[in-house]
Amino acid sequence: MGLDQALIDELDERARVLRVHVVKMTHAARSGHPGGSLSAADVIAALYFHILRLDPKDPSWVDRDRFVLSKGHGCPVLYAALAERGFFPVDDLVTLRKLGSHLQGHPEYGTTPGIEAPAGAEGQGLSISIGMALAGRMDGRDYRVYAMLGDGENDVGQTWEAAMAGANFKLDNLTAILDRNQLQQERRTEDIMSLEPLTDKWRAFGWNVLEIDGHDMESILEALYEARTTQGRPTMIVAQTVKGKGVSFMENVLRFHGTAPNDEELEQALSELGEPS
Amino acid sequence: MNAKPWKVESMRNHFGQALVDLGRNRDDIVVLGADTTESLKTSLFGEAFPDRLFNVGIAEQNMVAIAAGLAMSGKVAFACTYSVFGTSQVYNIIRQSVAYPDLPVKIFCSHAGLTVGPDGATHQMNEDVGLLRSLPNMKVLVPCDGLEVGKAVHLAAEVSGPLYCRFSRAKFPVLTAPEDPFALGKATVMRDGDDVALVATGIMVSRALEAAEELATQGVDARVVNNSSVKPLDRETLLRAARDTGAVVTAEEHTVLGGMGSAVSELLAQEYPVPMQIIGVPDIFGESGDGFAVLDKYGLTAESMIKAAMHVLSTKEAVA
Numbered sequence: 001m002g003l004d005q006a007l008i009d010e011l012d013e014r015a016r017v018l019r020v021h022v023v024k025m026t027h028a029a030r031s032g033h034p035g036g037s038l039s040a041a042d043v044i045a046a047l048y049f050h051i052l053r054l055d056p057k058d059p060s061w062v063d064r065d066r067f068v069l070s071k072g073h074g075c076p077v078l079y080a081a082l083a084e085r086g087f088f089p090v091d092d093l094v095t096l097r098k099l100g101s102h103l104q105g106h107p108e109y110g111t112t113p114g115i116e117a118p119a120g121a122e123g124q125g126l127s128i129s130i131g132m133a134l135a136g137r138m139d140g141r142d143y144r145v146y147a148m149l150g151d152g153e154n155d156v157g158q159t160w161e162a163a164m165a166g167a168n169f170k171l172d173n174l175t176a177i178l179d180r181n182q183l184q185q186e187r188r189t190e191d192i193m194s195l196e197p198l199t200d201k202w203r204a205f206g207w208n209v210l211e212i213d214g215h216d217m218e219s220i221l222e223a224l225y226e227a228r229t230t231q232g233r234p235t236m237i238v239a240q241t242v243k244g245k246g247v248s249f250m251e252n253v254l255r256f257h258g259t260a261p262n263d264e265e266l267e268q269a270l271s272e273l274g275e276p277s
Numbered sequence: 278m279n280a281k282p283w284k285v286e287s288m289r290n291h292f293g294q295a296l297v298d299l300g301r302n303r304d305d306i307v308v309l310g311a312d313t314t315e316s317l318k319t320s321l322f323g324e325a326f327p328d329r330l331f332n333v334g335i336a337e338q339n340m341v342a343i344a345a346g347l348a349m350s351g352k353v354a355f356a357c358t359y360s361v362f363g364t365s366q367v368y369n370i371i372r373q374s375v376a377y378p379d380l381p382v383k384i385f386c387s388h389a390g391l392t393v394g395p396d397g398a399t400h401q402m403n404e405d406v407g408l409l410r411s412l413p414n415m416k417v418l419v420p421c422d423g424l425e426v427g428k429a430v431h432l433a434a435e436v437s438g439p440l441y442c443r444f445s446r447a448k449f450p451v452l453t454a455p456e457d458p459f460a461l462g463k464a465t466v467m468r469d470g471d472d473v474a475l476v477a478t479g480i481m482v483s484r485a486l487e488a489a490e491e492l493a494t495q496g497v498d499a500r501v502v503n504n505s506s507v508k509p510l511d512r513e514t515l516l517r518a519a520r521d522t523g524a525v526v527t528a529e530e531h532t533v534l535g536g537m538g539s540a541v542s543e544l545l546a547q548e549y550p551v552p553m554q555i556i557g558v559p560d561i562f563g564e565s566g567d568g569f570a571v572l573d574k575y576g577l578t579a580e581s582m583i584k585a586a587m588h589v590l591s592t593k594e595a596v597a
Contacts, residue, residue: 062351108377108378109349109377109378109380110378110379116349117345117346117349117374117378118373118374118377118378119373120373121369121373123338124338124342124345124370124373124374125342127338127339127341127342127343127345127346127370127374128342128343128345128346128349128374129346130339130342130343130346131342131343131344131345131346131347131348131349131350131354132346132347132349132350133346134331134343134346134347135307135346135347135350135351135352136350138307138328138329138352139350139351157338158336158338158339158342158370161333161334161336161338161339162339162342162343164334164336165333165334165336165339165343169331
């Protein structure tokens with residue numbers, strides 16, 4: 001399709017910076033979830049630095065686009081994007097998970113500028129997004145609502161309640177992105193509770209389903225553009241991703257679902273991400 | 278306070294009509310149901326404002342979280358279904374997506390308590406008040422009649438943040454008058470008396486009034502308090518009742534564990550301990566039967582309150 005290469009390059013660089021923050025933040029916190037933050041970094045970069053209509057000076061601007069991170073454990077990458085976008089100082093990021101910080105271990109609503117919804121227990125965010133999309137349509141506002149789900153959230157019954165409702169209410173102002181990194185806390189998703197054929201399932205529930213490489217910026221943008229022009233139904237973008245993407249020893253490694261890098265691992269991660277430690 | 282014989286009325290009719298009245302004055306009011314809109318009379322709201330009623334099907338988790346999303350977008354969202362489905366079925370959705378973010382989601386549930394009757398234990402929700410009142414930010418109301426349910430609707434729209442209101446499928450005696458006040462954190466003294474305080478919610482308010490009448494014939498002057506605001510409690514009225522009478526009996530159509538009686542005992546134990554008895558559903562599940570017959574079988578009666586009143590009175594005298 002030939003998107004502007006300068007834009008692609010810029011967003012790739014944004015994603016790299018977000019990844020750097022993720023490893024630094026979780027290292028500083030000595031806990032947190034680097035794997036699912038790194039897998040989501042490219043989509044988050046595309047949303048926060050190109051797609052979303054936002055005003056960091058006015059986080060509750062009524063016509064802003066909404067982004068709901070349903071997979072709340074991935075919040076380090078979202079906090080990093082909000083800080084880089086100017087919602088709060090970048091220096092705050094290393095306070096993640098520490099006493100008194102506005103950066104809670106899982107997103108808290110009303111505390112962190114730019115956070116649109118609480119999340120932690122899985123499977124609630126898509127329903128919340130439906131409420132936001134219904135309100136937007138009711139009020140004749142043209143904002144769009146984006147929700148990011150983890151693939152493990154497809155285990156949760158409520159996700160499918162929301163899937164039905166999104167199609168039933170014909171919410172074409174709603175786009176969901178599924179961070180399909182194949183791993184959940186204990187094992188591969190397919191080894192715990194088989195999700196496949198996942199795109200067929202979402203299609204059968206009435207969604208416009210797009211499947212992309214979730215680390216290819218051009219594909220990400222094309223899918224998000226297509227979602228914007230799709231009418232009469234919500235869009236589900238199944239982003240095929242790699243858990244831990246960008247840090248070789250974290251890629252596809254279960255341990256880094258919920259374990260922070262130690263000092264040595266931080267150094268290696270930063271070096272791989274092209275960042276002086 | 279109305280004199281006997283009380284007429285009985287559907288609480289749900291008052292509920293449905295109050296929502297319509299509220300919706301007429303407030304464009305920001307939206308209502309959600311879970312395949313229960315006809316039953317709860319929220320369909321009346323849907324007829325008046327078709328764009329503002331959402332029936333999500335038998336999907337209460339989705340209903341509550343959609344309500345949260347609407348509330349995050351400037352709406353005051355009433356999520357309405359049967360009490361067992363609207364509370365215990367969705368407890369963590371309420372906890373994480375409603376109470377934690379302190380959103381204006383108003384959970385109004387009918388079919389609470391044993392008076393659901395023939396449907397049996399699966400539908401007789403006796404634990405909801407305890408569950409909901411333990412959530413930070415949550416307010417809990419238990420109206421005693423249909424008029425109070427209607428007032429609760431308007432009150433809920435006025436107060437900030439989340440609120441839970443439980444009422445019943447059964448027709449309840451009309452104890453209050455339209456002009457009577459109904460406010461958050463306010464209990465109502467329905468009958469004065471200085472010997473013992475009978476503190477009740479819901480259907481047990483009428484039974485407390487009956488118990489007080491009987492106690493009067495035995496020379497005992499009972500105060501009856503309609504404790505409709507379980508959270509926040511009306512500390513002033515309850516502490517005054519404890520000071521004036523020195524003996525308290527609570528009664529509610531709810532388990533004795535964690536409900537209104539527990540809330541009152543938490544207050545009195547710490548601020549003004551007096552002999553106290555808690556009447557409610559014992560720590561067991563209910564069963565099918567006529568709703569009021571089930572109430573009687575499980576001891577939620579005027580007779581139980583009289584017995585409990587005599588017990589706290591004798592304890593009071595023994596201590597004195």
